[in-house]
Amino acid sequence: GYLASEQWDAASAVLGRGLEQMELHGVNAAFGWVGARLAYAFAAAGRVEDARMLLARVQEPTILDAMPDAGFLAYLGLALLLIGSREEAADLGRRSLEASRRISEFGSATLALRLLGEAALRQDPPDLAAAEAHFRAGLEQAEALGMRVAAMQCHEGLGRIGRLSEERRDLVREFRAALDLADRLGIASVAGRVRHLLAAAGPEARAVFDG
Numbered sequence: 001g002y003l004a005s006e007q008w009d010a011a012s013a014v015l016g017r018g019l020e021q022m023e024l025h026g027v028n029a030a031f032g033w034v035g036a037r038l039a040y041a042f043a044a045a046g047r048v049e050d051a052r053m054l055l056a057r058v059q060e061p062t063i064l065d066a067m068p069d070a071g072f073l074a075y076l077g078l079a080l081l082l083i084g085s086r087e088e089a090a091d092l093g094r095r096s097l098e099a100s101r102r103i104s105e106f107g108s109a110t111l112a113l114r115l116l117g118e119a120a121l122r123q124d125p126p127d128l129a130a131a132e133a134h135f136r137a138g139l140e141q142a143e144a145l146g147m148r149v150a151a152m153q154c155h156e157g158l159g160r161i162g163r164l165s166e167e168r169r170d171l172v173r174e175f176r177a178a179l180d181l182a183d184r185l186g187i188a189s190v191a192g193r194v195r196h197l198l199a200a201a202g203p204e205a206r207a208v209f210d211g
Contacts, residue, residue: 152182
């Protein structure tokens, strides 16, 4: 889908039309499900104020109480993380992971683990051990479920950990795995981002990349 392939403008357009139709016809049951994903698309595209305005609506008690869905909690957390609400995002990640495991919603558990990994990376200072544990758990689950996009995202996260810890071998291995998946999936934004990170990582990384 558009969210998975980081086509933020296209995702925003589709989800925005869906939200408009729900409001037009008074269909409120899925408002949170769509709204959280749209807020994430807004935040990822840099439309921070649009994301904040929508998040204020999605986080109303009537919406939150109607949407105990683990995927909803994870996307809500991802959106909040991107606008700077790290602690709130981490709490939603834990709630999402707990909910997904309780009802065996394994795809959402993978998303929650990625959210927790990202939140750990954004601590000050970054909690690299916690981030690695979450990304590796997410990667293991993504591979078991055949979720290639989620696996790519976890590999990229692990590569960023290698970059911060100066573990060049880990950086190269994980970024190459992410790049391979991005190329095979045709996700140009991720492929370009990872190529840039590899090129900036020094002679060893460039040698592996060029070879």
